[in-house]
Every structure is written in C-alpha cells, then in structure tokens.
Amino acid sequence: MAYTQDYMKTAVPTNLFNDRGSNIVVINPGSANIRIGLAQQDIPLNIPHCIARRTSQLPKRNVQDQMLNTQVTTAQHMERERAYDIIASLLRIPFLDEQAANSSYPRKMGRVDAHPPQNDMKEANFTWTDVFEKNVPHSSTTAEGDAPNEGGTSESPTLKESKIKVEPNSSARKYREYICGEEALRISPTEPYCLRRPIRRGHLNVSQHYPTQQVLEDLHTIWDWILVEKLHIPHRERNMYSAILVIPETFDNREIKEMLSIVLRDLCFSSAVVHQEGLAAAFGNGLPTACIVNMGAQVTSIICVEDGVALPTTQISLRFGGEDISRCLLWTQRHHQTWPPIRTDALSKPVDLLMLNRLKESYCQIKEGEVEAVAVVHSYEDGMPPGSHKTRLTALNLLIQVPPMGLFYPTLLVPDVYPPPPRSWFNDYDDMLEDTWQMDFPGGGAYPMWESYPIFQTKPKKEDIIGLAEAITKSILLTGRIDLQRKLFCSMQLIGGAASIYGLIPAVEERVLHAIPSHEAIDTVEVLQSRTNPAFVSWKGGAILGILDIGRDAWIHREDWIRNGIHIGSRRKYKDSFYVQAQALCYLNS
Template sequence: MDYLKSVVPSQLVSERGSNLVIINPGSANVRIGLAKQDTPFNVPHCIARHTTIIGKPNLLDQMINTQVTTTSQQVDRERAFNTTASLLKIPYLDGSSSFGSRKTARIDGYNQPSTNTKKDTAFPWTDVFEDEPSSLPTSETSAHRSEDNADRAAPDVTDSGESKRKYRNMIFGEEAMRISPKEPYTIHRPIRRGHFNVSPQYSAQQVCEDLVAIWDWVLLDKLEIAHSERNKYSAVLVVPGTFDSREIKELLTIVLRDLCFSSAVVHQEGLSTIFGNGLSTACIVNMGAQTSAVVCIEDGVSLPNTEKILRFGGDDICRCLLWIQRHYQNWPQLRTDVLAKPIDMLMLNRLKESYCEIREGEVETAATVYSYEDGMPAVAHKTNLTSLNVPPMGLFYPNLLVPELFPQPPRTWFQDHENMLEETWNMDFGGGNMGLPVWDSFAVSPLNPKKEEKIGLAEAITSSILSAGRIDLQRKLFSSIQLVGGVGLTKGLVSAVEERVLHAIPPTEAIDTVEVLPSKMDPTFVSWKGGAILGILDFGREAWIHRNEWMENGIRVGSAKKYRDSYYIQAQAFCFINS
C-alpha cells in the first residue's frame, strides 16, 4: 500500500496496463483496448460470412419483426406521439387532432431550422473480393484461420490481369454492415438485446464461434496482438448486467480457451462505471444500443434489488426517427430497411447523433439522406427532417419505440448445472453492505433470463432508487445519477432526466432534489475505462482465473476463485482512490 501512495498514476497505468486487455461486449458494439489506452476500439459487434446457399437471407435475424403489427400498438404509438408533442410544445400539432392530421411545417423566421452543419456523407459499399493467394495450407487451427481471415479482410484489393478474384470468407465490424444485400453473405449478430442471440436459426455453438472470430480479428487487426503473444496478456471482461451466469461462463471459455489469454476476471458494467468516473455511490443509468439498465451502487457495492432492465436503446430511437419522418411524408420515396440493409441503420444512427436533441418547440433541419440499392452507388436526397426532439423522448414514453418480436433462446440454454453463483466469497471490510456474499447483488435464476421492465426511463430510475431503502441513501442517489452509454450523449437529455425523475417521485417522499452528475469522459467508454482501472489496481488478483485452471477444472465447488470480481478488489481500489 505504501507503493500505491507514492506511485504516480500515469506510471502505474504504463507499468500495469500494457499487457492488460479490457473487453466490454455489447449488443451493437464491442469495445476492446489495452488498459493503458485512453479510449478503446469501438467496433460493430457483427460478422458477415460468405455463403453458397441460394436464397439464404442476408441477415440471420430474419424472424425479427421491426414494424408495429397490431392496431392497438399503432394506436398506442400515435397516442404517445401526441402526448410527447404536446409536452414539447410543437407548434403545428392541433391538440384535438390525431397524429396523422399534423399541419405542414414551414421554414421562416418563427420556425428556424437546426443550425447543425455536420456534413452528411454517404457510406461506401464494402468491397467483398480479395486476390486469390498463391497457396493455402491444407489444414489450419481455428485460431490461425481467424488470423488469416483478418489479414484477408484488408480493404486494399487490386484486380490485376493475372490475379483471380474471390469472395472474402469473413468480414467484420462496420465493413460487414456495408455489404450489399445482393452479395452472397449472411450477417450474424452474436448478441442481441443484452443476451446471446440463440435461436432455432442461430445455435449457441455458432454464437460462440462468431464471438471468437470477431474478438480475434480486433486483437489481431487493431491491437496487433499475435496468437503467439497472447500468453503474455490478461483480460478483463466488463459484462452487461443483462448477462446470465451461463453466458458469462461461455465468455470466460472464449477468452481463456479460444483466445488464449493467460488469465481473466469479470466485472459488471455498473460497478465498472463507478470506477470509470471516480465515484463511490451513484445511480448508474447505462443506455446502450438495444437495452438500458439501471442499478444503484453504494460504496462500490451494487444493491441487489435496485436493478432494472429496459428493452430499448439507441437503435430504437433510430427506427422511431424513420417512422416519424415517413408519417410526415418528409422521407423521400426510398426503400430504407434497417433489417435487410444494415447500411441504412448506419445512416439513421448518424442522423440521430447529428440532429436529435431534447428541447421544447419545433426542432427541424435540412439534411441529406441516401438511398442504397443493390450495390449501386449511393444517391443523395435533400429533405427537411422535422420533430427531431420526439424520437429521444421514447426513452420516457416507450410506446413510441418499435417493439421487436424474435425467438426466445431455448429454455435449456439457461440451465446451468454448474451454477457459478453458489458459494461466493464472503469478506467483510466494514461499513455499507460489504459483508454480503459477493454477487448477491447480481444473483439470477439459472433457468430464466433476467426480467425486463415495461416502464419508461424516469419511472425506472425512480423505482430503482426508492428500492434502496434508507432515506439518506435515497437522497444521495437522487443527487448522484450517472448517465452512461452512447445514448447519454443526446443533447438535452440531462435536463430532461432531472425534470421527469423529479416529477415521478411520489409526493409522499421527502425528496426535492434530483441531479445528474456530469461524466468525466465520453459516456460511451466510461464502463470500459472503469474495467481498466479495476484491472490495474488489482494487485493481489485473488479472483482472477488462470487458463490452465479453467481448462482443467472449470468451476471447483468450495473454491474461493469465482468467475466474477470480488469485494476485495473493490476495497483495494477504493483504498487507493481515497488515499
């Protein structure tokens, strides 16, 4: 501990962060980087595999329904829009009229368009061809195949008279999302809505293989860590609170067996966020692309009954943006399909990030949208986007957001006969809840996925904090709300959360202050950075699992070493932070 008090933080990060890889998997993106980096590589969490099957859909999630399909859902959505538009005081909505009778907007002195001048550029289609290598080995290990495929995935492809063009076997990240639907590829998304995307069409084995391929490509192509060097590196898994015990166990197997790291430890996103922003007690609101999660942390320990999982995120805001523009007839006559053409989702996400904000009045702007048709060059269309403050309000009025219906994972998938949540470490460092079993805070049933709440963000935050118990702790949490995740960058969201949470608190509660604390870094990467800090400050590594132990013994009943992090690590880190 004397060393911790005397060492310069930058020196500590340099010494201990150079061989520590932090992996933060999400539904839409995976963030991977060395602990010594300021920010990680943020890569779309998808892979496109070449297929020779005629008629196979270009997206494996072909059963997902991205449209409102019932009359009641449509009515609920239009009612939610009218409510939101009224609250935002959009001037061209008649209070007595329905959604479809909105008056035509005008651009004049009273109706100034947005001043956002971000240049809109088209996304190029991915070149799916490569040069035929002169020779290929007859047999390769799966790891070497991944490395070879990563090398072949380089974008520089030439077509000389003597070289033979062939399809690339696998394409990763944003390049996979920019593949034309006419090309013979199937895009796989191994994680969806905060869980492994297991379905009758997508086996658990294939999900794991795709995760291995994507992560291995990032390690090779972005971090330049060869397979022969992996035994010199350790990994920190920062996992979403939505994951169940079996899913985390599979991730550990991927990291230790398939990616060949020497050791690994697991941290939850909520706890990592606390360390990423240097806090000790806060209500963490993590808003990702497909799910949002709320959990309260007291003195570095998550409170067991405060966790709320919400089934919406940034991707749903993008779809809501498209729905509103189409109903206003502001969207050009384009075949925009976020399911069949992921490149359209890239375009909508950029429009959302550039122009959507929460404030009163009409928010509109002139923008350029693009049509992407069957591999043809993108065609630009000028249009006027209106009501850009409505889509992000779907966070508070979930009926605005499109429900997704897709096959649930087989029930047997959640059966974990080696329950890794049993006999967790009991350590008492005094104060707070530090004497509880280490992962009571995230105990889940091994037979069922975690329950999702069908409420808005303000209600979820209020319910979570009021479940914390003591009034003094509740007051502290209401004044220490932390917004993280990509959606946290939405302009005007902080004031909207403060106002709506304050109104959601029952009048019988003696609480009159709600405050959202500013993030010390990009909210997208706070959880990843917290995982890096935890990994660097964990000198004892009592909770780390080594590769040979995992491969030989897996889970050892009665052992102190478990697959998740321990109170000991948290106490050690807080001792350093507070020293």
C-alpha cells in the same frame, strides 16, 4: 509481496497504468458495439459487434437473426400513436392530425436546397466494402473448406461447401471468408454474405435461426480478429496478456461462463477477471455511490452502487436503447410522408441502420418548440451506387424531438421487434455462480468461487414496459433506506451512447422528480456530468479496477479454468479495500 503492495499503495496512478496497463486488454462487449483496448490507453476501440460470413444458402438472407416479430401489430401501432400525442403535447408540437392541416410545408419533401452539415460530407465518398481478398495468386482457387479457418473453429456443412470463393469471370479473385466490424455493415446486398450479430438485447443471440455453437464461434472470430488486426497482438504472444471482461448486468451466468471460456481457452489469454459494467462505470467516473443508468444501443440497464459495491436487488433492465430511437426516427418521417421515396429497411439492411444511427447522433435532441435543420439521407439500393437526398428536419416532422422522448414513453419505440433468446437455453446448464462451487473437484474439497460477486437470478423478473424515469425511481427506492435514496437521487449517472443526446439530462431530472411518489421525503434530484465520454466510461472503469486490483485474488488463470472450470476465489469485496477506491478517485481527480 509486501514490497509490491507497498508500491501499489504509493504509486502515482499514471505510473500504474504504464507499468501494468500495457499487457492488460479490457473487453466491454455490447449488443451493437464492442469496446476493446489496452488498459493503458485513454479510449478504446469502438467497433460494431458483428460479422458477415460468406454463404451459399438460397434464398440468401442478408441478416441471420431471430427477427420473429418484424411487423408492428395494430395494438402496438395504436399505443405508438397515443405516445406520440402525449409527447407532442409536452413539447408543444402539433398533434398528428393538426400537423397535416396546419403544415405550411408540402407533405413530401424528398429534396430541398441546402448545404449538408459537415457530418454528412463523409458519406459523399461512400463505397461498398471490397469483399475480395487482396493479392491472391491465380493458383489459390481451391476449396478453403479443406483447411481450418483463421479462428481455428469448425463451421457448418453449408458454410464449408461454399468455400470456393472465386468471382465469376475472374479465377484470380477469391471471396474473403468473413468480414468484421463496420466493413461488415457496408457489404452490398447483392454480395453472397450473411450478417450475424452474436449479442442481441443484452444476451447471446441464440435462437432456432442462430444456433449456440455459431454464436460462440462468431464471438471468438470477431474478438480474435480485433486482437490481431486492430491491437496487433498475435496468437504467439497472447499468453503474455491478461483480459478484463466488463460484462453488462443483463447477461446470465451461463453466458458469462461461455465468454470466459472464449477468452481463456480459445483466445489463450494467461488470466482473466470479470467486472460488472455498472460497477465499472462508477469507478470510471470516481463515484463510490451512484445510480448508474446505462443507455446502450438495445438495452437500458439501471443499478445502484453503494461504497463501491453493486446492489443486485436494484438492477432493472429495459428492452430499448439507441437503435430503437433510430428506428423511431424513420417511423416519424414516414408517418408524415417526409422521408424521401427510397427503400429504407433498418432490420434487413444493416447499412440503413448505420445511416439512421448517424442521423440520430447528429440531430436528435430534446427541446421544446420548433427546431429546424437540413440533413442528407442516403439510399442504398441493390446494384446501384448510393444516392443522396436532402430533407428538412423541423418540429413539423418531429425527426429531431420525438424519437428520444421514447425513452420515457417506450410504447413509441416498439422495442420488441427482437424477442429475447429462449430461456430453455439457460436452464439446461449448471449455474456458474450458484452451483459449481459446491461440486467436488480433483484434489479434494469444495472451492468457493467469487463469493463477493453478486448473484443474479437465472430467470429474470418480468418487467412491465415502463419508461426511463419510472425505472430509475423504482431502482433507487428498492434500496429501502432514506439516507441512501437521497444520496442516489442526487448522484444519477447517465452512460452509454444514447446518454449523449442533447437535452436528455434536464429531461431525466424533471421526469424523475415527478415520478417519485408524493409520500417519499425526497425533493431534490440531480444527474452528474460524466467526466469522460459516456460511451466509454464502463470500459475505463474496468481498466482502473484491473490495474488497481491489489493481490489480484479474483483473477482466473487459464490452467485453472481449463482444468476445473472455476477459480479458487477470496472473500474480498471492493468495499474492504480502501486503496482501490482511494487510488481510483486519485486517478480521476489528477
């Protein structure tokens, strides 16, 4: 053991990754995408976190989700209009009424002559997902419900009854039982499939329309499919691998426990450890102290880290993210009647949201004055091949500039289309981090569990709908120490997919500076550039923490979890280990 620790203290970081990273899988689950890969890899796989299952329900739903509030109310619409006018004034863009009167362009511009950018060319060869199994013999047209599915889990009677997957007029072709990832988003609406997203707005997507058991089965199936098909780790070899779960701070204790059970009990990893997403991001960029602003697809989460320890009292979650910017992009177009005359529905047609996300990534930016570009918009109508429509994107229709400003004026985004899961789901279960360690287990004694792991409230505090700048300022000021506050205001870190929007960093700096109360003795703010892709920095930090975790005392072994549901932890905190920090910084600076 002494030799191992000496080696860990002196080893070159590259050797550590080669030696230990080849059998560690890092899993960073998000609401819209999951980032997963071996710790020794430079970047993870980034896969849409969804699954489409064969269904025989009538009437068929294309998407199985909560969606309890899919209509924008009159009050929300008026708030959105007001937010629009404020942003238009700030960016020196015509107001809504002025635009209609002063526009030199026609109100409808479905097609214009221009060559599409290179990003759009890949859509020219768009094809719907092939939903049929390949090389299925003619004699295989039997009910699949008689045999267990690939994930080894049971399904609802409705799904079991639909397991005879034979295409009409062709008894040799059989429907695939489920389809995961981007392929699931590209299934034609005419096919008998229902899309499910097991995580929504930073929580398991539990609702009356999506029961708990289905959510957990879908998570298991998606993760198992990635391990087998993408990482090529078959079931028989799974016991030779360990898993690192990099979990967003938004998750409740029961949700963490359920995901650990999937990893250890169902996926059969030999051991696992949980790290917080914000803390992992700090290590991923070599920042022992920072304010981490994680802008995901559906949630923006803020937490402060001091000397390698996350400060739970500073954690703030905002219910909006990159997908809300994409939906706002569509609203601005339709509001000014510049969107082509096609039926685009980001909520019930997954392929439309996929298109809008790519338009956002290619064109959205924050910049004063006029900006002009030409994009290709695609239509995906039932039973029709995809169509292409060129449209001009200028300051006059505000596609480029207004939507990302919704991060600072969230009423523009109308983010509450997807409500949070029912809180009763979390209240009828033992608390993983607060209660279970006090229980008596076989063998005697009460085992302390993850004493160093921050404890978050099971019932989250009610947050007002505040903008990004106000939330960052509030989080940092909650530390209560002027020396730390000054350091954090100059060490802000933007991560997540939405962090790549052009012009966002100076916009954050300017608005955070103005959001600081005048009585606070702080006059300097700075956003630090990410050293790696902002979307993957938490995943990379999780890999670093897992590989440099001396002694591995925080790891949970499969047998212990199945037997006790807990882990005999230690009192070590990250700040107690000089070498964890030093080697993480050494790795990133090398």
